Amino acid sequence: MKALLIAASICLSLFSQAQEVVGKWKTIDDNTGKAKSIVEIYKQGDKYYGKVLELFRGPGEDQNPICEECDEDDARYKKPVKGMVILQDMEYDAKDKTLEDGKILDPENGETYDCKMWVGEDGNLNVRGYVAFFYRTQQWLPYKG
Numbered sequence: 001m002k003a004l005l006i007a008a009s010i011c012l013s014l015f016s017q018a019q020e021v022v023g024k025w026k027t028i029d030d031n032t033g034k035a036k037s038i039v040e041i042y043k044q045g046d047k048y049y050g051k052v053l054e055l056f057r058g059p060g061e062d063q064n065p066i067c068e069e070c071d072e073d074d075a076r077y078k079k080p081v082k083g084m085v086i087l088q089d090m091e092y093d094a095k096d097k098t099l100e101d102g103k104i105l106d107p108e109n110g111e112t113y114d115c116k117m118w119v120g121e122d123g124n125l126n127v128r129g130y131v132a133f134f135y136r137t138q139q140w141l142p143y144k145g
Helices: 002-019
Strands: 023-028 035-044 047-055 085-093 098-106 111-119 125-131 134-142
Touching (some): 047 098, 085 111, 098 125
Antiparallel strands (some): 023 035, 023 134, 035 047, 098 111, 111 125
16 A cells, blocks of 8 residues: 555656646747747647747737748748747656657747757746757746736
């Protein structure tokens, strides 16, 4: 009985760590430090996805730009960024406590990168896009709005 309780506790712990990323996150612009968008991460089947719910744009900017830079073969080409799924096929790795092996799209330049995500001790989501050994990591902030 004691072994069963320990096993259940470990499983719940791993499940809750993966569930920490599910929800809404505020993305921050690397250059300006200002809020850029709200992305909702959700689980579908055994994979995780993220879509843009809201954009924070200036008065002179297009409030719902389209992804003109996306590859023409990508279904997101010429589609509005608001509502777009930019994170795809992320899988939970219980050993490393990360989501990985998925892709992330940067709608501004149309580039798709391999992606890895994990929640830091500060509660922020670390989102790393990379190609081979080159990478960039952003911190997304929990959003309760």
